[in-house]
Amino acid sequence: MHEWALAEAVVATAKRAAREQQLRRVTGITVRLGELQQIEREIFKFALEQMLAHEDALVRDAKVVLERERARFRCRVCHREWDFQAEELGSEIAEAIHFIPEVAHAYLRCPSCRSPDFDVMAGRGVWLASLEGEE
Amino acid sequence: MDPRVAIISDRLKSIKKIIAIAAGKGGVGKSTIATGLALVLSQLGYKIGLLDLDFYGPSSHVILGLSEEIQPREERGIVPPTVHGIELMSLVFYTGKNPTPLRGPDLTNALIELLAITRWGDLDFLIVDMPPGMGETTLDAIRFLKNPSFLIVTTPSRVAHETVGKLLALLSELNIAILGVLENMRRSSDRARSSFGVRVVGELPFDEGLEDALGDPERFLQTEFAQRLREIASAIFPLPEPRASPPPSLRL
Ligand SMILES: Nc1ncnc2c1ncn2[C@@H]1O[C@H](COP(=O)(O)OP(=O)(O)OP(=O)(O)O)[C@@H](O)[C@H]1O
Ligand SMILES: [Mg+2]
Ligand SMILES: [Zn+2]
Numbered sequence: 001m002h003e004w005a006l007a008e009a010v011v012a013t014a015k016r017a018a019r020e021q022q023l024r025r026v027t028g029i030t031v032r033l034g035e036l037q038q039i040e041r042e043i044f045k046f047a048l049e050q051m052l053a054h055e056d057a058l059v060r061d062a063k064v065v066l067e068r069e070r071a072r073f074r075c076r077v078c079h080r081e082w083d084f085q086a087e088e089l090g091s092e093i094a095e096a097i098h099f100i101p102e103v104a105h106a107y108l109r110c111p112s113c114r115s116p117d118f119d120v121m122a123g124r125g126v127w128l129a130s131l132e133g134e135e
Numbered sequence: 136m137d138p139r140v141a142i143i144s145d146r147l148k149s150i151k152k153i154i155a156i157a158a159g160k161g162g163v164g165k166s167t168i169a170t171g172l173a174l175v176l177s178q179l180g181y182k183i184g185l186l187d188l189d190f191y192g193p194s195s196h197v198i199l200g201l202s203e204e205i206q207p208r209e210e211r212g213i214v215p216p217t218v219h220g221i222e223l224m225s226l227v228f229y230t231g232k233n234p235t236p237l238r239g240p241d242l243t244n245a246l247i248e249l250l251a252i253t254r255w256g257d258l259d260f261l262i263v264d265m266p267p268g269m270g271e272t273t274l275d276a277i278r279f280l281k282n283p284s285f286l287i288v289t290t291p292s293r294v295a296h297e298t299v300g301k302l303l304a305l306l307s308e309l310n311i312a313i314l315g316v317l318e319n320m321r322r323s324s325d326r327a328r329s330s331f332g333v334r335v336v337g338e339l340p341f342d343e344g345l346e347d348a349l350g351d352p353e354r355f356l357q358t359e360f361a362q363r364l365r366e367i368a369s370a371i372f373p374l375p376e377p378r379a380s381p382p383p384s385l386r387l
Contacts, residue, residue: 005212009142096229102245106233128136
């Protein structure tokens with residue numbers, strides 16, 4: 001499960017950020033899940049909570065909040081904007097994008113001009129949106 | 136905040152030494168040398184990983200003759216498949232034969248993602264096949280790989296030497312370890328090489344038989360190229376310490 005690897009990354013980053021901000025205890029962790037990466041929300045949440053439970057007091061009791069962010073693309077050639085439609089992809093392609101979202105450029109094209117030269121404006125992957133805590 | 140960067144050093148913890156095979160120029164033999172070095176070091180008894188960072192033109196899998204159904208295993212991240220004794224990671228597992236046009240920030244993002252989710256085994260060396268030039272990936276490799284040492288590949292051509300000088304200057308300025316310069320595709324008619332101010336670790340001959348051996352590691356290892364590379368590798372790296380094995384008395 002690759003969700004576990006990303007959950008582990010979130011824990012490591014939350015701990016690092018908490019220390020930098022001199023928090024005594026983290027009470028909440030908000031993670032934004034970009035749609036392009038198609039994270040299995042339940043697995044990710046479970047993984048994150050399991051890992052936090054095995055951590056020290058700094059992050060152990062943090063409540064996990066997951067937000068979803070729609071993935072949106074913009075073509076650099078014709079400026080068309082469009083949304084990501086995971087359902088239209090075959091399972092192999094969807095899985096490749098799940099592991100490395102940038103490989104979307106190998107499979108997706110601008111719906112207007114067929115260019116692969118587009119930007120992922122929003123909703124790429126896993127992002128640590130905010131930490132709440134006590135000083 | 137990007138959560139992935141903080142985990143990269145953990146993911147690289149099981150690796151003793153990272154060696155980036157780089158050159159200022161394209162086509163001088165980086166990929167052939169990176170893959171060849173991985174094969175000969177593995178043959179010498181080291182535990183080896185090979186990371187192909189040439190996202191536009193990954194080649195390691197071609198030189199190793201990887202069949203298409205081989206894929207990383209998903210297990211709390213991705214576990215690189217072991218091919219001819221080498222743990223291999225490449226973007227090609229996720230792009231196949233499709234061209235992958237990426238702009239700078241995408242290159243960086245893909246690199247961070249790969250490093251954040253790949254779970255390497257205990258390795259003596261991770262050999263990194265670099266793309267040509269001093270762009271995104273070279274700078275990112277310096278930023279994200281822990282203390283990489285660079286082995287610089289050049290050909291005998293003055294055109295290649297000119298750029299090698301620049302790459303060496305950049306690496307020294309950034310205090311990056313340089314293993315040395317390896318001159319590839321040398322022919323008997325080539326003139327004496329210029330001096331780079333760093334150690335020249337060796338010369339590899341232009342080998343007519345190399346092309347036919349690509350994709351067949353057994354045959355590749357028989358080439359003059361690979362034999363010479365093995366001599367150079369044994370001279371640079373001391374033989375590995377034997378791995379923990381059962382006490383001799385238990386061996387029947
Ligand atoms: N010593 C050699 N003798 C003969 N052919 C060689 C030798 N070294 C490399 N080649 C051939 O030269 C070509 C380019 O080599 P390779 O792909 O390894 O270069 P590269 O530096 O990785 O290129 P790129 O910059 O595109 O990544 C290949 O076909 C390879 O087989
Ligand atoms: Mg190459
Ligand atoms: Zn377009």
